[in-house]
Amino acid sequence: xxxxxxxxxxxxxxxxxxxxxxxxxxxxxxxxxxxxxxxxxxxxxxxxxxxxxxxxxxxxxxxxxxxxxxxxxxxxxxxxxxxx
Amino acid sequence: xxxxxxxxxxxxxxxxxxxxxxxxxxxxxxxxxxxxxxxxxxxxxxxxxxxxxxxxxxxxxxxxxxxxxxxxxxxxxxxxxxxx
Numbered sequence: 001x002x003x004x005x006x007x008x009x010x011x012x013x014x015x016x017x018x019x020x021x022x023x024x025x026x027x028x029x030x031x032x033x034x035x036x037x038x039x040x041x042x043x044x045x046x047x048x049x050x051x052x053x054x055x056x057x058x059x060x061x062x063x064x065x066x067x068x069x070x071x072x073x074x075x076x077x078x079x080x081x082x083x084x
Numbered sequence: 085x086x087x088x089x090x091x092x093x094x095x096x097x098x099x100x101x102x103x104x105x106x107x108x109x110x111x112x113x114x115x116x117x118x119x120x121x122x123x124x125x126x127x128x129x130x131x132x133x134x135x136x137x138x139x140x141x142x143x144x145x146x147x148x149x150x151x152x153x154x155x156x157x158x159x160x161x162x163x164x165x166x167x168x
């Protein structure tokens with residue numbers, strides 16, 4: 001695996017991984033009042049487009065992380081619906 | 085400009101643009117209690133790595149949007165510091 005792919009895997013682990021503490025914070029506080037629904041809705045739509053972009057550019061790293069991020073974002077939107 | 089680049093520009097406009105309502109929500113409510121600092125700190129570090137990834141892959145679209153997203157994320161972290 002070349003260094004650029006490795007860097008992309010690290011980059012994605014951080015940007016996708018960063019969503020996890022936000023999920024946990026909402027679950028623990030049972031509150032998502034200050035979390036913007038619009039933020040996560042537009043984010044989800046954008047991630048879907050990045051996923052297609054990655055497929056078209058055959059950039060496996062982009063596809064992998066955007067598929068995962070999209071899933072986590074949908075979890076947050078569901079929690080926002082449940083707790084708001 | 086080919087269609088793949090255009091798709092990348094749309095994708096980035098959405099994922100980066102999605103940060104704007106979160107900034108506005110914090111400014112309007114003067115509250116960022118439910119916003120996770122850890123989320124945005126790891127996100128910022130990841131965006132910096134994506135920016136380097138984009139530079140190494142010579143993917144202009146990745147560089148452009150991650151530079152902008154990183155700036156907006158730093159604004160949110162500053163607001164969180166001010167309002168929490």
